[in-house]
Amino acid sequence: MELVFKQALKIDEDVIKIKVKQYQIRNSDVFLLGYPKSGTTWAQEMIWLILNDLNYDGAKAFVDERVPVLEMCAYWKGDAQSNTIPECHKNSMEFAYKLKDPRCIKTHLRWEYLPDELLNDTKNSKIIYIARNPKDVCLSSYHYFKNLLNLTDCSLEDFGDFFLNVMYDGIGDYWNHVLYFWNRRDQPNILFIKYEDMKCNLLDVIRKVATFLKKKLTEEEETRLLKWLNFETMKNNSAVNHNALYQKPGFIRIGKIGEHKKEMSIELIEKFDSWIENNLKNSDYEI
Ligand code: A3P
Numbered sequence: 001m002e003l004v005f006k007q008a009l010k011i012d013e014d015v016i017k018i019k020v021k022q023y024q025i026r027n028s029d030v031f032l033l034g035y036p037k038s039g040t041t042w043a044q045e046m047i048w049l050i051l052n053d054l055n056y057d058g059a060k061a062f063v064d065e066r067v068p069v070l071e072m073c074a075y076w077k078g079d080a081q082s083n084t085i086p087e088c089h090k091n092s093m094e095f096a097y098k099l100k101d102p103r104c105i106k107t108h109l110r111w112e113y114l115p116d117e118l119l120n121d122t123k124n125s126k127i128i129y130i131a132r133n134p135k136d137v138c139l140s141s142y143h144y145f146k147n148l149l150n151l152t153d154c155s156l157e158d159f160g161d162f163f164l165n166v167m168y169d170g171i172g173d174y175w176n177h178v179l180y181f182w183n184r185r186d187q188p189n190i191l192f193i194k195y196e197d198m199k200c201n202l203l204d205v206i207r208k209v210a211t212f213l214k215k216k217l218t219e220e221e222e223t224r225l226l227k228w229l230n231f232e233t234m235k236n237n238s239a240v241n242h243n244a245l246y247q248k249p250g251f252i253r254i255g256k257i258g259e260h261k262k263e264m265s266i267e268l269i270e271k272f273d274s275w276i277e278n279n280l281k282n283s284d285y286e287i
Helices: 002-008 013-020 040-051 070-074 080-085 092-097 132-147 157-163 172-182 194-201 203-212 219-229 232-233 267-281
Strands: 030-034 104-107 124-132 190-192
Touching: 002 132, 002 232, 013 070, 030 040, 040 104, 040 124, 040 190, 040 203, 040 219, 040 232, 040 267, 070 092, 070 104, 080 194, 124 172, 124 203, 132 157, 132 267, 157 267, 172 190, 203 219, 219 232
Parallel strands: 030 104, 030 124, 124 190
Antiparallel strands: none
8 A cells, every 4th residue: 555655656756856946936926835635625625715806717727737746747747648637737836837916825735845035035926834633634644645545444443654754755754744834834934734623713813814915805705705705615626626627536535523523433543642642741842
């Protein structure tokens, strides 16, 4: 199983170390960062709409065309499927380059691999980081990859170990990912949000994002946006639900907090708990 994952998730290091590092960013850019399966698509839709003055007509386009995933091109190896892969995935960097300002660009990359101009605050661009409980992130990733790669004999137990031992090449360790931006959350160009806060009080997060992007929403606009971002609406929206694109279920799946409690064994939860405790020894981050 591990080999299949390693091959499927293998990233072209040259693309990352050279092309992404040197990627030119703009003052008006908004970067959305987060570990995969943290609710980044949900955040993509929310941020794009707020940034684009609630252009629901424009939002009919596929979400990755509106908010490209910068490193996506580094995952495609010209396989047989490639005819069905949209341009915004195959040539994600060039695609993002051609977008009109203000752009919103998503990336899952570990911070060390981010464009130099973004890391060094060379431009006035903004960063929104989204985090989610790693046990739910692991569970969501498990179902997603099991479907995507047809891994019928992959157990959650094995997947959990794999997750704890850093499953992704270019994305790296969960805590390295989250804590780098958590520790910088007070910088004026960074907004740190959590999936759980979006679940518990979406309106509050919408208002925080709007303020951060210097946008004002009326009460009516807030109400419509809340409905648009609702789980069932998102699930039935083919512009944001990748299920249709890859003809696999499991992308917008259950959308709840704490589902891991139903599926993870006590042993796996204990492994996660001690890993969390070790990694948060010197941090004020709370899950
Ligand atoms: P689950 O697999 O736990 O259901 P990402 O977009 O980063 O890949 O994250 C995917 C996760 O976000 C999935 O979690 C998906 O169901 C959840 N999600 C997407 N849209 C959502 C929404 N509107 N409300 C709640 N959760 C949502």
